[in-house]
Amino acid sequence: MPQVMEFKLPDLGEGLTEAEIVRWLVAVGDVVAIDQPVVEVETAKAMVEVPCPYGGVVTARFGEEGTELPVGAPLITVAVGVECAPAGAVAPEGAQDSANAPRPLIGYGSDDSRPARRRRVRPGSAAPGAPAAPAPAAVAVVTASAVTAPAATAPAVVAGPVPVISPLVRKLARDHGVDLRALRGSGPEGLILRADVEEALRAPAQAPVAVAPAAVPVPAAPVGATRIPLKGVRGAVADKLSRSRREIPDATCWVDADATELMAARAAMNAAGGPKISVLALLARICTAALARHPELNSTVDLAANEIVRLPAVHLGFAAQTERGLMVPVVRDAQARSAESLSAEFARLTELARAGKLAPADLTGGTFTLNNYGVFGVDGSTPIINHPEAAMLGVGRIIPKPWVHQGELAVRQVVQLSLTFDHRVCDGGTAGGFLRYVADCVESPSVLLRSL
Known part of the structure; x- marks a missing residue:
């Protein structure tokens, strides 16, 4: 049977931790070749076209244009071998078409040189724009690093710092006295995004926000003022x-x-x-x-x-x-x-x-x-x-x-x-x-x- 390969936003190198989707280059149902660019993203350094290491049919896209995703968040899933398999043919369990095997992404950081990063997964969390329907049970879901079976239970909570998408978001919370441990992140795997901190600032009654005693209230923006995201x-x-x-x-x-x-x-x-x-x-x-x-x-x-x-x-x-x-x-x-x-x-x-x-x-x-x-x-x-x-x-x-x-x-x-x-x-x-x-x-x- 065909395998559905999940392609995640790769490590773009130079310490970059996130990227914004600028333009999708493929749609669901499109056939893609190995190393074909599938999305254009903007990082803090430059505009980058991200190639996919798999060849096959795009079955899902994660995130709309304008969405910020952290490194390691799902980008697309690709059904490998669909377009070349004869009608009724079924691939052996765990087999993978060698012509569609994943290749390293040239010019990006490689996960081969260090262990895969693990973060606590919260039940029910998903990347922005992820499809609501689960993948068919008969299809194996394979990531770029390993074949994984559906988890029976969520991993134990990992001690350590609060997972925040970038140092800028952590600084924003610190400058405004926001307790990050009191927030529930809306990003993949419970990651706290800038939008989560800003929402806490806009609605202090609903979100627990600790305001420093010496904090000076920020005056409201004049009517008609234009706000430009500093990103x-x-x-x-x-x-x-x-x-x-x-x-x-x-x-x-x-x-x-x-x-x-x-x-x-x-x-x-x-x-x-x-x-x-x-x-x-x-x-x-x-x-x-x-x-x-x-x-x-x-x-x-x-x-x-x-x-x-x-x-x-x-x-x-x-x-x-x-x-x-x-x-x-x-x-x-x-x-x-x-x-x-x-x-x-x-x-x-x-x-x-x-x-x-x-x-x-x-x-x-x-x-x-x-x-x-x-x-x-x-x-x-x-x-x-x-x-x-x-x-x-x-x-x-x-x-x-x-x-x-x-x-x-x-x-x-x-x-x-x-x-x-x-x-x-x-x-x-x-x-x-x-x-x-x-x-x-x-x-x-x-x-x-x-x-x-």
């Missing part, structure tokens, strides 16, 4: 920036630089033929040379060990504005790339970011960030460090300004550079030395030749 990419950015402000004692220094020679050098490079070199690529090449001189700024702070960790490679993040908000793709091993290679990688990652096709790995692991806010027509800024990095270089617009050049007043191409740094990893002298070297290379690109 997905925007929520992840807000969380990271807030954490940066809480944990990092930052300071900022800045300098104006004459970029006339840098712009002339770029024009000469591009006039020589070959792929075009961007200004951002030249600035990135200057940054990697400056970090080689001042490695303190290519580091992170390990609070648990109370140590500064200097990193061997420069994984350079750069800010890219997209329709879905600000993203920071990462160029790996930027210190080993030429200006031409950096230009090509910036262009590739920017195109993927604007198309919403960046993988989570493209947005994580940065060690230093370059923020070209000059594209917005502004001269200066005090950047917020991209946690857990130790510094960020900001670059304003390059515009003609009066400048004293060789003792004479002249109109030159001037840019403001700003460096925000973690004062735990270095003092002002190191930060100033880094910024001054960057400015010297901008003003006289030949200075950079000494480090090439």
Whole structure:
């Protein structure tokens, strides 16, 4: 007989614990092939198309578009071997069509490297959007990890922390004095969702809510106010920036630089033929040379060990504005790339970011960030460090300004550079030395030749 395979939301890697269903790519009754994308989800890092490791007929979908699901929650069930089995044919008990055997999901976290996570299952709990009718008793239900028979009794309660879908929800409850142990989660396996905490806040008479004595009442929103959920990419950015402000004692220094020679050098490079070199690529090449001189700024702070960790490679993040908000793709091993290679990688990652096709790995692991806010027509800024990095270089617009050049007043191409740094990893002298070297290379690109 056919087997019904349950495909769960896979571990998407990089510490991601949940994803929002953006668009279903298949419907119930559709035939799917192995590794065919079945749903598009949005994580806190990027938009991802999730492929299914089974081939067969879709028998159920779990969750409507807009629903947030935790990793491990059911996505779809697939009847394996239905479309290729002869009429009346019955597969042996426990058999599985080898052509439809599950395959590992490339690019996602694998469950093979660690034991499967277990949570307490509450009787009657189900994922949002799950079908009410049970599967036929004659059909074996198989997960990606094991064949399971219907449980006779619910597992015993597991001691430990309250199951909450994400740290943001736990913080929301803590900030508003909500006792999570008094809530019954509406998520899969009793998982407490953001909606559960918000419902407790809206209806304090029905939900047991402990309000801290020093809590200040939040004024009601004005009539006609628009509420925008702080989730997905925007929520992840807000969380990271807030954490940066809480944990990092930052300071900022800045300098104006004459970029006339840098712009002339770029024009000469591009006039020589070959792929075009961007200004951002030249600035990135200057940054990697400056970090080689001042490695303190290519580091992170390990609070648990109370140590500064200097990193061997420069994984350079750069800010890219997209329709879905600000993203920071990462160029790996930027210190080993030429200006031409950096230009090509910036262009590739920017195109993927604007198309919403960046993988989570493209947005994580940065060690230093370059923020070209000059594209917005502004001269200066005090950047917020991209946690857990130790510094960020900001670059304003390059515009003609009066400048004293060789003792004479002249109109030159001037840019403001700003460096925000973690004062735990270095003092002002190191930060100033880094910024001054960057400015010297901008003003006289030949200075950079000494480090090439």
